[in-house]
Amino acid sequence: MARTALPHDAKAGPTKPAVRSVTLGKLDLGPDDHFVDVGSCTGAVTIEAARRAGRVTAIERKPKRLETTRQNLAANGIGGVELIEAEAPDGIPDDADALFLGGSRNYEAVLDRAAEIGVDRIVMNVSRLEVAGDAVRAFKARDLFDEVLQVQVSTGYELAGATSFDSDNPVYVVSGGAK
Numbered sequence: 001m002a003r004t005a006l007p008h009d010a011k012a013g014p015t016k017p018a019v020r021s022v023t024l025g026k027l028d029l030g031p032d033d034h035f036v037d038v039g040s041c042t043g044a045v046t047i048e049a050a051r052r053a054g055r056v057t058a059i060e061r062k063p064k065r066l067e068t069t070r071q072n073l074a075a076n077g078i079g080g081v082e083l084i085e086a087e088a089p090d091g092i093p094d095d096a097d098a099l100f101l102g103g104s105r106n107y108e109a110v111l112d113r114a115a116e117i118g119v120d121r122i123v124m125n126v127s128r129l130e131v132a133g134d135a136v137r138a139f140k141a142r143d144l145f146d147e148v149l150q151v152q153v154s155t156g157y158e159l160a161g162a163t164s165f166d167s168d169n170p171v172y173v174v175s176g177g178a179k
């Protein structure tokens with residue numbers, strides 16, 4: 001798999017590489033899938049999803065960040081992604097097979113829409129504990145819940161000829177889908 005270059009940054013994001021791996025593992029994308037990235041921001045998840053899914057739609061409410069998604073997609077040589085400036089659930093297409101919530105604004109309405117159109121795989125990443133609890137309850141209330149993971153990653157770096165570790169904050173990865 002090609003490395004993901006993110007030469008253009010944004011105030012939020014990117015989803016860290018190891019967390020992207022877990023997220024994309026849960027999404028299990030293939031060539032028949034239409035994937036929707038809600039809150040595409042730097043485009044880090046959009047780019048890696050576009051290498052796997054047949055179709056990708058990226059939705060971002062902030063125009064500057066959507067432009068960052070566009071620039072980073074181009075920097076990775078990826079075309080064909082539909083970019084929508086909207087605040088989801090607006091913009092979510094009827095034929096979505098898999099959906100990622102990287103942004104939590106309106107997430108209950110996004111889950112309502114995902115349940116209504118029968119999205120098969122849904123992943124939401126959350127960093128704040130209380131929001132994670134609320135998100136788990138929201139997945140369960142709509143019969144969308146499968147699992148929540150707490151992902152905590154430490155990355156090795158060289159220190160005095162040996163290896164030490166830098167820790168990232170934990171991320172809660174809530175996953176499931178319409179039954």
Ligand SMILES: C[S@@+](CC[C@H](N)C(=O)[O-])C[C@H]1O[C@@H](n2cnc3c(N)ncnc32)[C@H](O)[C@@H]1O
Nearest residue numbers: 013014015039041042044061087088102103105
């Ligand atoms: C933490 S960032 C996502 C990071 C992204 N996955 C990446 O790798 O760069 C959250 C983003 O979601 C956007 N966002 C939040 N709620 C949204 C919604 N309902 N619709 C569209 N964008 C949303 C925010 O503007 C922000 O850019």
